[in-house]
Amino acid sequence: xxxxxxxxxxxxxxxxxxxxxxxxxxxVPVVHANAGxxxxxxxxxSKTTGGSARFSGYSIPGTAAQERxxxxxxxxxxxxxxxNTIKVVDxxxxxxxxSCESAMVGDDVDAMTREIVExxxxxxxxxxxxxxxxxxxxxxxxxxxxxxxxxxxxxxxxNKNSNLVNIFGIIPEKDPYWQGNIEEIKRILEGVGIKAxxxxxxxxxxxxxxxxxxxxxxxxxxxxxxxxxxxxxxxxDIPVIQKAALPVNALEEKELIDEIGKVxxxxxxxxxxxxxxxxxxxxxxxxxxxxxxxxxxxxKSVAIVGDEEQVIRLGRIAKDVFGAxxxxxxxxxxLKKDEEHELNNDExxxxxxxSVYKTSDQxxxxxxxRQSKAELVIGxxxxxxxxxxxxxxxxxxxxxxxxxxxxxxSTSGVRGxxxxxxxxxxxxxxxxxxxxxxxxxxxxxxxxxxxWQEHSSKRGQVKQLNLISELASKESI
Amino acid sequence: MAEKxxxxxxxxxxxxxxxSTTTSNISAALAEAGYRVIQIGCDPKSDSTNTLRGNxxxxxxxxxxxxxxxxxxxxxxxxxxxxxxxxxxxxPVPGVxxxxxxxxxxxxxxxxxxxxxxxxxxxVLYDVLGDVVCGGFAVPIRDGITDxxxxxxxxxxxxxxxANNLFKAINKYAPTGGAKLGGVIANSMKPGYHREIVEDFxxxxxxxxxxxxxxxxxxxxSELYGKTVxxxxxxxxxxDIYRNLAKHIAENENLVVPNPLGSSELRDWARNWGDxxxxxxxxxxxxxxxx
Ligand SMILES: Nc1ncnc2c1ncn2[C@@H]1O[C@H](COP(=O)(O)OP(=O)(O)OP(=O)(O)O)[C@@H](O)[C@H]1O
Ligand code: SF4
Ligand SMILES: [Mg+2]
Numbered sequence: 001x002x003x004x005x006x007x008x009x010x011x012x013x014x015x016x017x018x019x020x021x022x023x024x025x026x027x028v029p030v031v032h033a034n035a036g037x038x039x040x041x042x043x044x045x046s047k048t049t050g051g052s053a054r055f056s057g058y059s060i061p062g063t064a065a066q067e068r069x070x071x072x073x074x075x076x077x078x079x080x081x082x083x084n085t086i087k088v089v090d091x092x093x094x095x096x097x098x099s100c101e102s103a104m105v106g107d108d109v110d111a112m113t114r115e116i117v118e119x120x121x122x123x124x125x126x127x128x129x130x131x132x133x134x135x136x137x138x139x140x141x142x143x144x145x146x147x148x149x150x151x152x153x154x155x156x157x158x159n160k161n162s163n164l165v166n167i168f169g170i171i172p173e174k175d176p177y178w179q180g181n182i183e184e185i186k187r188i189l190e191g192v193g194i195k196a197x198x199x200x201x202x203x204x205x206x207x208x209x210x211x212x213x214x215x216x217x218x219x220x221x222x223x224x225x226x227x228x229x230x231x232x233x234x235x236x237d238i239p240v241i242q243k244a245a246l247p248v249n250a251l252e253e254k255e256l257i258d259e260i261g262k263v264x265x266x267x268x269x270x271x272x273x274x275x276x277x278x279x280x281x282x283x284x285x286x287x288x289x290x291x292x293x294x295x296x297x298x299x300k301s302v303a304i305v306g307d308e309e310q311v312i313r314l315g316r317i318a319k320d321v322f323g324a325x326x327x328x329x330x331x332x333x334x335l336k337k338d339e340e341h342e343l344n345n346d347e348x349x350x351x352x353x354x355s356v357y358k359t360s361d362q363x364x365x366x367x368x369x370r371q372s373k374a375e376l377v378i379g380x381x382x383x384x385x386x387x388x389x390x391x392x393x394x395x396x397x398x399x400x401x402x403x404x405x406x407x408x409x410s411t412s413g414v415r416g417x418x419x420x421x422x423x424x425x426x427x428x429x430x431x432x433x434x435x436x437x438x439x440x441x442x443x444x445x446x447x448x449x450x451x452w453q454e455h456s457s458k459r460g461q462v463k464q465l466n467l468i469s470e471l472a473s474k475e476s477i
Numbered sequence: 478m479a480e481k482x483x484x485x486x487x488x489x490x491x492x493x494x495x496x497s498t499t500t501s502n503i504s505a506a507l508a509e510a511g512y513r514v515i516q517i518g519c520d521p522k523s524d525s526t527n528t529l530r531g532n533x534x535x536x537x538x539x540x541x542x543x544x545x546x547x548x549x550x551x552x553x554x555x556x557x558x559x560x561x562x563x564x565x566x567x568x569p570v571p572g573v574x575x576x577x578x579x580x581x582x583x584x585x586x587x588x589x590x591x592x593x594x595x596x597x598x599x600x601v602l603y604d605v606l607g608d609v610v611c612g613g614f615a616v617p618i619r620d621g622i623t624d625x626x627x628x629x630x631x632x633x634x635x636x637x638x639x640a641n642n643l644f645k646a647i648n649k650y651a652p653t654g655g656a657k658l659g660g661v662i663a664n665s666m667k668p669g670y671h672r673e674i675v676e677d678f679x680x681x682x683x684x685x686x687x688x689x690x691x692x693x694x695x696x697x698x699s700e701l702y703g704k705t706v707x708x709x710x711x712x713x714x715x716x717d718i719y720r721n722l723a724k725h726i727a728e729n730e731n732l733v734v735p736n737p738l739g740s741s742e743l744r745d746w747a748r749n750w751g752d753x754x755x756x757x758x759x760x761x762x763x764x765x766x767x768x
Contacts, residue, residue: 067578067582068542068543068545069574070574070575070578071539071542071543071568071569071574071575071576071578071579071582072539072543072569072570072573072574072579073569073573073574073575075573104575105573105574105575106573106574106575107573108573
C-alpha cells in the first residue's frame, strides 16, 4: 500500500506552471481544468507568499470544465475560453495550462492553440498536466515550453546583447523570498554592468521573455531551470552557467562574477569597486554582531528544511557567519524518481553537512529533526509544531510561511544574507527572552515553597548558570 | 441502492463478436414470452437496439445531456419489437472525450429519471461495448447496477482474451457488490474443434457455457431488414436457438466469480491449442483424440 504523505508542501505541476506564468507581467494564464485546480493554488499561496500581484485566485481565466467536457471533450470549451479571455483580459501573451482532467480525457489542446495562433493571436501552451510532477517541475517545463514557441507567435527583435544574462532557478511564490532574491541578484549583476533578464515580479515582464533569446548567457541557480536554459542553448546557442545556489557573501559573488567574466567581457575596475563595496558592507555588519554571536552562544546545532537551493544557501550562512553545525539538511523539492538533472550537489553538501535527507513528508521531517538533536531549526511554518515540542527556536525561511509578511525582503546576496543574519539573531534572542521569562514566572510561583534550586533542577533544558546570575539581579527574588 | 426492479444483465464481449445481435434477439425472445424488457446500449456507436426498432432514429441519453435541457424518459426511449424499451447511452464522437465516463453519466441519469420505477421491467439488458478497457466500461458490473454478466465469445483467441479480461474485472469487483458471471455465450460457432476450445476455456476459468449460437445466414438477412431473427424469421431454427438462450438466461441463478487465467497462463493455453489444431487440421489426429 502507498504511504500517506503528511502535509505535503508542494503543489502539482499545474500549480508550479501557474505560479510561474502569473508572475510575468504582460502574460495571462488560461487554465484548462476542472474548476478547483486554480483555486487550490490560490488558497495555498495567498496566505503564504502574498499571492500574485496581478491575479486574485478566483479571477484567473479558466475553463472550469464540467462532466460534459469530460465526456465529450473540452476542446471547444477551451477555444471559447481563449477567445473570451483575449477579449476581456489585457495581455501580450496568453499561456494555456493543462490539467489532469484535460490530459486524461485527451483534449487536443495543441490543435486549439494552433487554431487561435492562425488568427494571429499570441498564444502558447504547455501540455504538462498536474500529475506529471510537482510545482518545481511545472516551473521548469512551462518556461521551456514558452521558449519553444513564443518566438513563433510573437514578433520580437533578434538583436544579440553581449551584456544580457537570463536568470533561472528562483521559483516565484515557491521561494517565499523570491521577489527580494530576484531584486538582489539583479542588483549584484547591475553593479558590475550586466543587464539581467529576471522574468518575474516587478522587475521582470514579457520583455524579458522576448529578449531571452538575445542574451549572452543563462545562469541557473539550483537544479530547477536547467530545462529552459537548455532550450535557449539549443535554439539560440546561449551558453549556460549553473550554480548550486544563489551567492550569500562577497566571496561567492566574486566567484560568480569571475565565472560570468569568462563569457561576458566586464570592466575590471568596475567589478573591483563593486566587490570591494560588497565586502565592506558585509564586514561592517558581521563585525557589529561578532560579540553577540559569542555572548549568545549562537554556534548551535542546526537543522534546515527547505528546497535544495535554499538549504545550501542558508546552510552556508549559518555555518560561515555563526559557526553553526548543520546536523540535518532536509530537501523538500518535489523530485520524481526518474527526474533528470545535470546538477550534482554531492560535493557542495559535503562541505556543509553529512546528513542530507530528501523528503517532503512532515512525519519524516519531524522525526529527522527530533533525532538530529538540533538546537535550532531553519524551516517553514510547518515545522512550528516540532520546534515547539523540542523547545527549540524556529527561523521561518522556506515555503510555506504563515506568520510573516514577506514582500521585498531577501535571503541571498550580501544584503539578503545580512537580513537573514539579523533575523536569525533576533529569533535566538527572543527565544532566550521567552525562556527566561518562563523560568522567572515559574520561580515566582515557587516563592515560599521548597528551595527553588530543587525545582529549577528539574527544568533541564534551561541554561541554569546564565539564569541564576541574571535572576539574582532581579529584586523580586 | 434500493430494491432492484427486474433482473439486470450486462452483456460484454470483444468488438464485433455479436453482442448487439445476441442481446437484441434475447430481448425479443423475452418480450415474445410476455416479459417487460429494457435494452440499454452502452456504446457510443448507439447501434445496439437497431434491429429491435427497425433502424429508426432514437436520440441518445448523452445527446440530450450535451444539450443541457431538462430530459424526459420519452425523449430518449422508444418502444420496439414486442414492447422492448430501447435506450442508447450514446457518447462522444470517436477520438475525443471519455466514453467510459459517458456510460457512467448515462446510467446515473437513467436512475435519476426513475426509469425502472416507471417502466417496472422484468429484465434489463445492458449491451456494453468492446473490451473492459478502463473503469468507465466496468460501470455496469460495478456498484450493484447489474448483478450478472454474460460474455459473448467465439473460439478465436482474441475473443477469449477479451472474455478473460472481463473475468478479471468481475473478479475484482464481485467481492464489493459487483456483478457475477452467468456464463459464456458461444457465438458464431462453426462445426469442428471450436466448441472444444471454448469448453476447455470455461473449464479452466471455472465458468460455464450459457448457450451455443450457430453462425447463420438468417441473422445477417434479418439484420438487413432491420429486424431481429425472432421478428423476421420466427419459425427458423435460429429463432429457437435464441429462445432457448433467452430462457436459460432468464432462469439461470448459477452465478460464479470466475478464475481468470494469468497472462502467461493464457498464452501457454493458447499455444497448446495452436499445436493441437495444427494436428487436427493436418489430419494427424481426430478431435476426440486431440483433447
Ligand atoms: N450468429 C451469427 N451468425 C451470423 N452473423 C452474426 C452472428 N452474430 C453476429 N453476426 C453478425 O456479426 C456482425 C457484428 O455483430 P454485432 O453488431 O452484434 O456485434 P457487436 O459485438 O455488437 O459489435 P460492436 O462491438 O461493434 O458493438 C453483424 O453484422 C451481425 O449480423
Ligand atoms: S493535481 Fe491535477 S486535479 Fe489536482 S489541482 Fe493539479 S491539475 Fe488539478
Ligand atoms: Mg454492438
